[in-house]
Each structure stands twice: as C-alpha cells, then as structure tokens.
Amino acid sequence: MKIETLSSEIFKEHVYKRLLEFGGLATPGHIEYFKGYYGFDFSDLSFGVIYPGGEVLCLLTRHISDGVSHYSWYGQPVRIICRGQGDKQLRAEQVAQNHLYSLWKDGDIIDFQEPTGEMSFFAKTLLQMGVTPRIFPEQIINITSDLSMLGDMRKVFRQNIKWGERNLNCAILNKDNITEGDFDAFEQFHITVAGRRTRSHSTWRAQMKLVLTGENYLISSYLDNNLVGMSLFAASGERAYYSVGVYDRDLFNYPLSHYPIWRGILHAKNLGCKTFCMGESFYSGVLDSLGRIPSEKECNISYFKRGFGGGIYSFIRFLGNISV
Template sequence: MPMPEMKQMLEPAALQALLNDSRLDASLAHQQPQAWAQVWEGLTYRSVSYAPSSLAYQQAYLEDAGWQLQDISLILQTDGRPCGIFPLALGGPPASVSLSGFGGPLMAPLFVQGLSPNTVKKICARLLELLQMLAQRLGQNSLNLQQAVLPDQTALGLSEWSQQLLAAGASVTVKHDLFVDLSPSLDEIRAGFRKSFRPLINAGLRHWQVDLMDAAAADVAVWEELKALHLDVAGRKTRSDDSWQRQFAMIQAGEAFMVTLRDPETHRLVGAGVFQINRDEGLYGVGAYDRALFDKPLGHVVQQVAIEYLKRQGTRWYRLGERQFAQDQPTPSAKQLSISAFKQGFASHVFARPEFVWPMASGV
C-alpha cells in the first residue's frame, strides 16, 4: 500500500529563504555530511543521540511505524565555518506535519569547544527565530523542546539555549536521566550498584555463558538470533528488517556492541542487550530476555558486562535511560516504573533534563 502524501513538504529553497530571513548562517546537514563530522570531532561532549547513525536509525524506526519524515538538520556556522549541529525533522504520522527532534522534543544545538559566549548567544537567538518562522509556516501552535544532559557540563549551569527559551515565554517541566560515571575504578563502580544486585550478578556470571559482540566479532548469525528472540518476547514483529540492519551496521562500524547470555548446556540465546558507544557516552539501546526466565539474573549480568566494556574502551559516561516517576506526565505505566527503578540500581547519577513547551504567541 503506498504511503499517504505528506500534508506539506519544505523545499530546500523555501528553507533557505527562511534561513536568510532569520539571518542564521547555516546549511542543510544532509548536503554536507563532512561538516557534521567536523563539528562532531570538535564537541566537548558527544551525545549518542546526535550521531548520524542514531538519527538515521530513529528516522527508519519512525518510518516503519508509518511516519513520514524529512531530515532538515542544520550545520550551524560562524563566518562560514561549521561550529554547531542541530538535529531537526519535519513530518509525523500520516496527514500530520510538525517540527520535532526525530519523533521527540527538539534537541538543543551543540557547539564546538572554544566558541565565544557571544557567538553562541547570537546563534541561539537566530535559531529560535528560524524555528518560530517554521512553526508559523506549518501552523504549529507550540514547539516541544529539551536540553539534553551533558554530564561534563552540568556545573556550568543553565545553558544559553535554555535561558533564551525561558526568556521567550516557554514553560518548563523536568524529566530525569540515569547515568553511570565511568571514571572510577571498576571495583568502585560496582560498589555503587544496589546492594541486592551484587549477589545476583555473581550468580548470573556463574550460571550463563556470557559473550560480547563488537566490530571485531560482528556475526550476522548471532544478530539473527537476537531478532528471533525479540520476536518471540514481543509476540509479533515490531520492527522492520531495515531498522535491525542499521543497528547491526553500527556494531560493524564500532558504534555499538552487544552482550549475549546463553544457556551453557543448550547454547540457546536467553538474553541480550545492544549498546551504542562513542568516546564520551554509551547508551542502552534494545534488549530482549526470555520471559520464562524473568526470575533469573539476566539483565543484571548484561548491564555489568556492558559497563565493564565501556570502561575498557575509555568511554566517560554510560546513559541508562530515563528515570520515570509516578507523578510524571504523561503518567508512566507500572512496567515503565519498574524498568526505570531497575536501571537506577546501577546508576551513579540522576540528572535533571528540562523539557520546554514554547507557545508560538510568544516573541523571541
């Protein structure tokens, strides 16, 4: 069945006209992938969410769900030189068009090290002006935005981006993200785990056959086993082969790895977790665990082995995911609360993540 046509597409010429009107010096990222890589190399902290492979995977995942997305991510420039990146997508479910950070709130721009505060201030102001013009063109009454947690920069206080959003009339709520600081020794990191987890991890390490698959050991047959386990656990196919292939390609490229658990007698795969990785951050991506063995220490072992690998690779922080609370909006399910409470048992830090709603009636 053909996909329904998007209500509206933004032609490059129309975007360029808006860029000119906002006086923002920027170019489309998909036209200059080398510029994105150049900025990436100069970032103080590389959040996995901003990696090109992550954005492409997220787009493929949403398109599997029936979304139509146009990637209009921007390379931000000063004096014609790339200095920042800003992920931005246009589209949504059928017959719906809006601006998003590839299905979620708009992400904050990231800038290279050493950029002057005045330059950052000017670029943020002009970027917000561009977003307002885009939203008005689309008839979008408000924008949802967030400030990603950059652990090494939390001591700097509220970012310029967040300050300008608040000054422009945005309201703010607070979400929370779980991290593990990987700078201490492994013994110190493990000592910080929830006390009840430690004997479970030890028992699991004795009971399961534990393997790790990274770029040096990428095996498509093992990957197919994970897909089969995920299908069995979910009870239906929830993702396309393309999205799975994109994740496997991350492993082949050294941007992800997988921890697997097997029954030592039958060699059957009973659990696995996939993690993205770069110099600064690891991220827990997807996991699948045999439902019949939920009373056994599966996820506990996978998490410890992943943390050990991230530590060996010199990664600075491990992002486990969001810590949800019962009072959050929208209200999380009991399962979501249970999963986030489990993850907190490994975390060394819980960081606040501001989320903003910016009504377009407000000025910049």
C-alpha cells in the same frame, strides 16, 4: 556569519564528528534506525553557525502529523551543541535564533531537551514562545573504578553479578566479530520473548549497521548452551547508553540480566566512555517528561535499573506548541 546546512559535505562531516563525540543515541547511524522506528517522512533542517570563537549546531528535523508541523531530531528531542564564548558566541546564537524564527509557525510543535543549569539561547527562546518545560529525570552512571561502581549498586545486584560470572557464557559482539546470523538470532529471540513482532525488520537491520560502524555493541548470554539473553548498547565518544535488553521470561527465577549489563558497562569503560545512561527514570503517580502517568511496567523497569547505582540527573524537556 552565515547559515551552514547539510547540503555542504564539509559541514555534514563536521556535524557527524560532533555527534560521534556526543555519543549515546545521538550518533549518525541512529538516524536510519529512528526513521524506521517512528515511520515519519522527516525533512532534515539541521544547520549551524560556525565562526572563530563561536559555534552553534542545531540538529532538527520536521515531519507532518495530522496537518501539524513537528520539530524534533528524527523523533528524539532537538539537539543543540554550542562551543564558544563571549561576544562571538552571542553573535552566532543570534544568527541561529533568527533562522529558527524563519522556520517556525504559530501552532507548530517542538520537542527539545537540555540539562538543568544556565539555559541555552534555544531554551530561553522557547520560554518566550510559550512552551512550558517539564523535568526529565535521567539515571546516569559515572564510569569510575570497578569497585566504586559495584559499591554503588544494591547488594543483591552484586550477588546476581557474581551468579552470572559463574553460570552465564557472555560474548561481546562488535564490528570486529558480528555476523548477520547473530542479529537474525537477536531479532527472532525478541519476537519469541515478546510473543509478537513489535517493530519492523528494517529497524533491526539499522541496528546491525550501528554495530558494524562501531556505534553499538551487542552482548549475547547463554545458560547451559541455550540463548537466554541479548543486550544492545550504544557507545561512542564519552557517552554510552543501555538501548535494548531481551531475556528469557521463562527463566526469570534466575538473574539473567545483571551480569550482561555489568559487562556492557565495563566494555563502555574500555571504549573510553565517561558516563553510562539508563534513560528516563519513571516513578509511580509522577508525571513523566511527556506529561503522562507512566505505566506500572515502566516504573518497575526503572526501579530495576536504579539498582545499578549512579545518580538521577535533572534535565528540562520542552514539548508543546509554539506561539509566534
């Protein structure tokens, strides 16, 4: 068994295929977006151990902040994809673990996340290196029949969706029909609603590329021929994610967001996705996965999202200093 890196085009293609299968915010096109969003000089140290009957892919980057090495995946938690079983898988994991030991130094900071249940070799390694995990509660909607998903929502949300069907003109913009002008309108609309520019123009270009590669789609909403909402979704493989929603704050007496989000869920279903993720769910006075108390705004947004139903699934997030 040997370590494969992204310097090999064959391995790189293999990794990108796995990421597209994984879906959501993990797809290859998100790399350029995260680079622009976080603004760090990332070194991609991703590697894999591939063997008949055993496979470990480790997606991680390193950047330096205040003189300290931070390990993540372009600012998001490190991703581990394991496929295999038995002795051969254990051997692949041991090779991967030894390679990680060669990268890390005492005091480095790691960010890693995985579902609860039996821990991966990576999680057990971090426990042995003194990194304490926190709970990451994520809202996930299992994509089933329309009636079942609607029945799982708050009653008022079903009513608001019906209002949107009657009053909003929504269009799905994807790789087949998106234009640069559509995304320029999205960017300018966000600046207008927020009252300021919150991130760089390059991140908007990166998101447009995600639509052009089929990793994202955008839903525009019009009321009386006026643009009142833009909603961006990430979707491929089995997973979709609600990325960004911008709605006219002067018209918040109308339920502008419910129907576009519902249309986004239905489009994810048409693409073959099995789950629709709403992100971390925040609760007043409860520490989040970063170890901080969330703001009132974050809690209010999470309460709104929970109205779409689904379940709160527990993940564990390791974020802290490594002790070698």
